[in-house]
Amino acid sequence: MVESSPVRAPAVVRHFARIVDLGIAALTVVVFVAIALATGVRSPWPAVIPVALVLGALLLVRRRWPMTVLLLSIVAIFVYHLVSWSPPGWIWPIAAAYVTAAATSRVRWVAVIGVAQLLYSAIDAWWVIDVNPPVYFLHVLGEGLLLAAFLGLGLAYAAWLRWRDRPDLRDDSGS
Incomplete structure (x- = not known):
């Protein structure tokens, strides 16, 4: 029996992925x-x-x-939050890390990590509840919805990759 070697993506696809990664990295720096x-x-x-x-x-x-990238990104944000005032939207820089990690087989761990980060954010912003309760609840709700969106995007991406790599799952007959 002849063993088939794994199919390697075409060079154009590999280069496009690197360009996307560079773009996301640059955008993260600029937006943060x-x-x-x-x-x-x-x-x-x-x-x-x-x-x-x-x-x-x-x-x-x-x-x-x-x-590893997801965990180190969260650690970087946490350390930043400890040494400096943290602006709103601190979950933004790790959006791509969440989506990428959620597309792996460890999606449950990603959800646990996300819920832990959400709890930390809710506890950290607790002082807002005395000043403006609606803002606090919108903050927590917003971050929870972002987490759900990141997990959903990661799961959808993983499903698309499985569909793309399995011709028996696609109906190419045109009927």
Whole structure:
């Protein structure tokens, strides 16, 4: 019996994936810094730019090590949050890490990690409930919906990959 070697994606597909990864990494750096500046951070060098660069670099290897990238991204955000004021939308930089990790066989762990991060966010923002309860609940609800969207996108992407790689699941007969 002849063993078949794994099919390698065409060069155009591999290069496109690298370009997408570079774009996501660059966008992460720009958006993270822009949100920080727009929300009152005066000097981005002490913490914002280094964390943005770390998050961007992590996203370059997210396809190879999705769970590691997700965990390290969360650690980077957590450390940033401890040493500096954290602007709203701090879950944004790890969106691609969540989606990529959710597309793996470890989606349950991704959900557990996401719920833990959501709980941390809810506890951390608890002071807002005394000032403005609707804002607090919208914050928690919004982050929960983002988490659900990331998990859903990852599951949909994984399903699409399975469908793409299994010709017996596709109906190409045109009927």
